[in-house]
Amino acid sequence: MSMTTTWRYLPYAVYSGAKNMAVDEALLLTMAHTLEPQPVLRFYGWSPATLSLGYAQRYHKEVDEEACLTEGVEIVRRPTGGRAVLHQYELTYSVIAPAYDPHVSGTVTESYLKISQALLRGLKALEVPAEMVACGGLNEVSSSACFDAPSWYELVVDGRKLVGSAQVRREGILLQHGSILLHLDADLLFRLLKFPNEELRQRLLTGFTAKACALDEVSTHPVEREKLEQEICSGFCDIMGIELIYSQLTEQEKALMEDVLLKYQSEGWTKKR
Numbered sequence: 001m002s003m004t005t006t007w008r009y010l011p012y013a014v015y016s017g018a019k020n021m022a023v024d025e026a027l028l029l030t031m032a033h034t035l036e037p038q039p040v041l042r043f044y045g046w047s048p049a050t051l052s053l054g055y056a057q058r059y060h061k062e063v064d065e066e067a068c069l070t071e072g073v074e075i076v077r078r079p080t081g082g083r084a085v086l087h088q089y090e091l092t093y094s095v096i097a098p099a100y101d102p103h104v105s106g107t108v109t110e111s112y113l114k115i116s117q118a119l120l121r122g123l124k125a126l127e128v129p130a131e132m133v134a135c136g137g138l139n140e141v142s143s144s145a146c147f148d149a150p151s152w153y154e155l156v157v158d159g160r161k162l163v164g165s166a167q168v169r170r171e172g173i174l175l176q177h178g179s180i181l182l183h184l185d186a187d188l189l190f191r192l193l194k195f196p197n198e199e200l201r202q203r204l205l206t207g208f209t210a211k212a213c214a215l216d217e218v219s220t221h222p223v224e225r226e227k228l229e230q231e232i233c234s235g236f237c238d239i240m241g242i243e244l245i246y247s248q249l250t251e252q253e254k255a256l257m258e259d260v261l262l263k264y265q266s267e268g269w270t271k272k273r
Contacts, residue, residue, distance in 0.1 A: 005103070007236070009244035010042035012229055017050030017076035017087065018264035019257070023249065024175055025079055025264075026257035027096045030250070032171035039097035039104070041236055041244060043229050046087040050074045051192050054082040054166065059271045064194045073192060077270045078177075080166035085179055086189040089214070091228050093119070094177035099169050103240045104176075108167055109153070114240070115176055116153045119163060122235030123155065123180075126228065128219050130155050130162055160213035180232075181214035182225060 015023065024042070031037040051073050053059065059077075062084065068075055073086070095115055097104045104111045116132050123130040132153050155163040165178030186209050195201040215223045233244055249257065263269050 005039075005240075005242045006245050007039040007041050007097075007242050008247035009233065010040060010247055010249070012043040012045060012091070012225070014045040014047045016048070017046055017052060017074050018261055020044050020046060020050075020092070021052075021076055021078060021264045022257045022261040023253075024094050024096065024177060025260045026249075026253050027094075028170060028173045028175045029256055029260070030253050031096055031098065032173045037098050037173075039095065039101055039242075040247075041233070042094045042096070043232075044092050044094070045090070045225075046092070048072055048074055049086065049088040050076055051189075052085050052087060053077045053270075054084070055079060055168070056081060056273065057084065058273045062194055064192055067192050071188060071192065073188075075270055076264055077272070078166065079170075080168040080175065080177065082164070082166035084189070084193060085164055086185065086192065087179060088185060088188075089183035090179045090181045091225050091232075092177060092179050093232060094175065096173060096175050099172055099174045101174075103242065104174055108169075111174060111176070112165065112167065113153045115165070116155055116163075118236040118239040119178075119180070119232060120155055120235070121239050122228070122232035123162075125231040125234060126219070126223055127221070128157065128162075128215065128223070130157050130218075132156075133159075157213055157218040160211055160218070162213055162215070162218065180228065181212075182223065182228075183216045184212060184214035186212070 027040050051068060055078060063075060104114055120130055120132050133156050134153055154161055163178050163180050165176055167176040186205060190201055190205040236242060237244060
C-alpha cells in the first residue's frame with residue numbers, strides 16, 4: 001500500500017524567543033487534541049538575539065543577567081532539555097508530530113536518528129562535509145553551553161558539533177527543535193553565562209570552540225539561509241517519503257499561542273529554577 005504522507009510546512013518567520021517557544025508549544029497542544037493530526041515542519045529565526053535555557057537549567061547559577069541586558073540579549077526557558085544556546089545567526093527547525101508516527105516513532109534516540117538523517121541529507125546537498133555520530137553520555141567537565149556536548153545522534157563536521165537539538169514529549173506528541181548555526185559568536189555566549197572565575201571561563205570557551213562549529217567555518221562556500229531551508233525540506237521529503245504542504249498557523253493555534261506566550265514571557269517560568 002503506497003500512500004504519500006503530507007506534513008504541514010511553516011516557512012521561516014522571525015519572532016522573539018518567547019513567541020518562538022509559544023508557537024512550538026501551541027502547535028504541540030493543538031495537535032494533542034486533533035483527531036487526525038498532521039505533523040509539522042517549521043523554521044524560524046530570533047529577534048532580538050536570545051539566550052535559551054534548557055528546561056532544567058538553574059537560572060541564577062548559570063545566567064549573567066546583567067551581561068544579557070548590556071548585550072541586548074533576551075532570555076527564555078525552553079520546554080525541552082539541554083543546555084544554554086545563543087540564538088542569533090541561525091536557522092532553527094522544529095518538528096511536531098504524534099509520537100507514534102512511524103517517521104519519528106521509537107525511543108528518544110531512535111527519533112533523533114530519523115530526524116538527524118533528514119537534516120544530514122539537506123546539509124550534504126549543500127556540500128557541507130557533515131556526518132552523523134552516535135555519542136555516549138558526558139564524562140568530562142563541560143560548560144552550561146549546549147554545543148559543548150554531542151548527545152545521541154549528532155551532526156558534526158570534523159568532530160565539531162554543527163546542529164544542537166532538544167526534544168520533549170507531552171500528551172503523546174513529540175516536539176524536537178534545533179539550531180543550525182550559520183555563524184557562531186562563542187565569545188558573546190560565554191560572556192552571558194556565569195563562571196566561578198575568569199580562568200575557568202576562558203578554559204571552557206577554548207574547549208567549546210574546539211567542539212562546536214558553524215556553517216561559515218566549515219563550508220567551502222557561503223550558505224544562504226533560504227537555500228539551507230530549501231535543502232532541509234528536500235532532505236525530509238527524501239528521507240521520510242513525505243510531501244510538505246505550505247501552511248500557516250490556524251486561528252486556533254494563534255489563540256493558543258497568545259495564551260502560552262504569557263508563560264514564556266513571565267519571570268516565574270524563566271527563573272523557575
